[in-house]
Amino acid sequence: MNFPVVGVVGGGQLARMTHEAGIPLGIQFRLLSDTAQDSAAQVVSQVTVGDYRDLATLRRFAAGCDVVTFDHEHVPTEHLRALQADGVVVRPGPDALVHAQDKAVMRAKLDEIGVPSPRHRIVSDPADVAAFAAEHPSGSGWPVVLKTVRGGYDGKGVWVVHDQQEAEAPFRAGVPVLAEEKVDFVRELAANVVRSPHGQAVAYPVVESIQVDGVCNEVIAPAPGLTDELAGQAQRTALTIAKELQVTGHLAVELFQTTDGRILVNELAMRPHNSGHWTQDGAITSQFANHLRAVLDLPLGDPRPRARWTVMANVLGGDYPDMYQGYLHCMARDPALRIHMYGKDVKPGRKVGHVTTYGDDLDEVRARARHAADYLRGTISE
Incomplete structure (x- = not known):
């Protein structure tokens, strides 16, 4: 071999x-x-x-x-x-990966290459946060989003503060803190792309990502009601970032769709990503397969969807630990349902798996995914 x-x-x-x-x-x-x-x-x-x-x-x-x-x-x-x-x-190399590791480095690079993102700067203390808020065009930029520049994910290392007193907590760890404006957004989107060392790149359909308490709860592919213009803009933005940062492998670009019709970059991830789990069952080539193809510099696979709609719902741990009995019920109720379990102990709020559904009717597809995720979590019993 x-x-x-x-x-x-x-x-x-x-x-x-x-x-x-x-x-x-x-x-x-x-x-x-x-x-x-x-x-x-x-x-x-x-x-x-x-x-x-x-x-x-x-x-x-x-x-x-x-x-x-x-x-x-x-x-x-x-x-x-x-x-x-x-x-x-x-792969990805450190020169690329640092932009997913360090939010300050990421923001500086996105500014350099002209990619739009929320207003931001590094702040030194709570008084500096208040000064940042005062720099808002309205003169009052509260609330402000504060993030540790390294180590945060799934809502960890992120605070939404409403005044200078609330801004004290992020500085207690003694690490650099990034202040960002709290964006007035309609919804969160994600653009997933894959790039190989020799520059071949593919883009998956832009998805809507629905967050609950800072954790991805549901993904709809493609994002409902997104115009071709905005979808194309989001894909071009992700492909530009992948090229400019010399990313090898999968890149997820988390986005805000604002109330005034703009697309702003929120976060980057240089690995397979929760917003791309739908591709396991809903795309011709999954994000996982294409990430492997990219890091090995193999020809990339087709990212097109297999069905009109695919919905992925995360299965979060609850007070109902018997996942096995739960998924027996879900399989019998919906033979077309796809269940992916991670082999983790069930703990409240922990991602222990996900389900995917697909079809031509979005309301039906979404209802099936939600039912299965809720049943597996134990929040419903029938």
Whole structure:
């Protein structure tokens, strides 16, 4: 067997689903996981249990891998540069990945290349936040969104503050804080694209992402009612970012559609992303398969949808731990339903799986996805 070996840093559900997509391609997998019980570690045969923050561990893991890629963005940038200096192929590389790791670096680069995003700047203390709010054209820019520049995700490391006193909490950790205007938006969108080292790129349909308490709850593909003009603008923006940042692999660009008809970039992720999970069942080539193709510099697959509508709903843990009985009911009730479980212990609010539905009638497709996700969580019983 001379098929390539892909090393994935991180043992979460994204690595699990990426491994699944690689099986038909004959790709060999190695995994660096925090524990042997992590989602991907349960299904990958070659698992190294270790700390991704330790350079020696990373070096031992990378030895023998044809390419190293990621389940998350948290590997220290300097470690990735050290791996590259050792001759390891790292995709996406640190020069690109730092824009998903550090929000201040990301905002500066987007400003440089002319990509629109919310008004922002680094702030030093609560008084500086108040000064930022006062810089709003209206003279009163409260509330303000504060973010730690590194480490935040799924609503963590993000605060919406309404005055100077509320602005104290983010500074207690002693890390840099980014202030952003709170955008008046109609909805959140996501543009998912994939780019290979030689510059081939594909774009998936722009989706609507529905958040609850900072966590993605539901994704509708394509975004209902989005004009061709705005959809094209969002895709071009994502492709431009991928090219300018020299991204290799999957790039998710989270967007605000504003009340005045603009598209603003909120966040970047350089790995498969929750807003792209619908592609497992709803696209000709999934985000996971195309991410693998990209990091191996293989020809990219067709991103077109298989059905008119696809809806993905996250299954969040609740007080009902018996997921097995739950999905037996859902399978019997809706044979066309697709269920993806992550092998995680059920904890309230934790992402433990997702479901996808597809068809020609959006209301019906959405109702089926919501019913299954709610039943699996235990919030409904019939």
